[in-house]
Amino acid sequence: MERGQFEEIIRNKWVVFDTNILIKSFTSENFEKFKVFFDYLKNNNCEIVNFDLVGFEFTRNDYCPSDIAHKEIFLKKIGAILLNFNHAPDLLEEALEISRIYSHKGIQKGKISLVDCCLGALLKIYNKNIFLATLNHKDFPTILFDRKFIFPIDADDDIHTIAFYRFNNNKWATLKNDFDKIQQSQ
Amino acid sequence: MDNQRNKNNSLRQLKKYVDNLDRTKSITTRGNFEKEWRELKEIVEGAKRINKEQKWKEGNLKK
Numbered sequence: 001m002e003r004g005q006f007e008e009i010i011r012n013k014w015v016v017f018d019t020n021i022l023i024k025s026f027t028s029e030n031f032e033k034f035k036v037f038f039d040y041l042k043n044n045n046c047e048i049v050n051f052d053l054v055g056f057e058f059t060r061n062d063y064c065p066s067d068i069a070h071k072e073i074f075l076k077k078i079g080a081i082l083l084n085f086n087h088a089p090d091l092l093e094e095a096l097e098i099s100r101i102y103s104h105k106g107i108q109k110g111k112i113s114l115v116d117c118c119l120g121a122l123l124k125i126y127n128k129n130i131f132l133a134t135l136n137h138k139d140f141p142t143i144l145f146d147r148k149f150i151f152p153i154d155a156d157d158d159i160h161t162i163a164f165y166r167f168n169n170n171k172w173a174t175l176k177n178d179f180d181k182i183q184q185s186q
Numbered sequence: 187m188d189n190q191r192n193k194n195n196s197l198r199q200l201k202k203y204v205d206n207l208d209r210t211k212s213i214t215t216r217g218n219f220e221k222e223w224r225e226l227k228e229i230v231e232g233a234k235r236i237n238k239e240q241k242w243k244e245g246n247l248k249k
Contacts, residue, residue: 028234031227038223041214048212069197070233076204077226080212 006149007044010131010164014049015041016083016122018134019057019115024160026058026074033155037133037162040151049130050079051122053115083122094121098144101175104182107141120144123167132165140165144172200229 025034041048059071085091095117102112116139123132123145131148134140140147145165153160213222 026230026233028231031230035223038214038219042219045215047215064236066197066236067233069201070229070236073197073200073204074226074229074233076209077207077222077229078213080210080215082209 001148003149006164009148010046011044013046014126014130015046015133015164016049016051016119016130017054017079018119018132018136018139019054020135021133021162022054022058022075022078024135024155026071029157030155030160033153033160037151037153046131048079050075050082051119052082052084053118055082057115088122088125091118091121091125094124097121097176098124101144101172101179102141104179105141105143105175107143108139113139116140120167123165124169124172127167127169130166133162134165135160135162137161137163144168144175146171 021034024030025037055075058075059068062068062071081087088094095114098117098120099112102108102117108116119132120140123130132140132145133151137147140163144167146168147163148166149164151162151164153162208216213219213226216222
């Protein structure tokens with residue numbers, strides 16, 4: 001999708017970050033390089049929303065209180081409302097359904113991630129308003145999600161390609177239909 | 187000792203500060219982006235500095 005075209009649909013929307021973006025931007029080496037990405041979101045009046053499970057992944061490997069505190073402050077400063085299971089009571093159920101489809105289609109074979117399925121479910125539930133920004137493209141397959149736009153960041157250690165994903169209800173309906181047929185035939 | 191106490195105090199102040207931010211908005215929409223970005227940079231650099239000191243302390247403890 002062209003940049004201008006994408007900006008028309010992302011303007012005033014919510015963007016949830018995958019953990020990899022937080023991890024990459026929370027380093028003094030990369031931090032300034034990621035400013036262009038935050039600038040882009042700011043210029044399009046996008047709201048960054050935090051998601052509980054992403055917060056868990058971001059801080060789970062820390063034990064030192066000051067490390068944890070710095071990361072928590074970072075998260076709170078970046079994002080608005082913290083989305084969690086209270087905001088979407090069906091989240092786990094939806095995530096489980098997505099995992100069934102992944103399993104059926106051989107996606108993340110044997111390594112289906114709870115957090116990725118929950119992120120997928122979040123995109124499904126808030127489909128009209130929310131986009132996911134991630135650096136990991138295999139975890140959000142285009143048979144289910146639309147990769148709307150790619151935003152490259154030229155950093156010292158690497159070229160980071162952030163992609164914006166949106167849940168596609170039509171793709172979901174087709175996949176679900178195929179899956180239900182199998183269920184019925186058993 | 188005093189140094190450690192100062193660090194803990196400034197972390198506590200930072201925590202208090204972020205808890206008082208308008209949590210219905212994010213850094214991109216609160217309206218003070220450049221100022222908040224500079225503050226965020228200090229947080230990232232502070233984390234790196236403390237992390238180094240922590241590793242150094244742990245290294246010394248193991249000796």
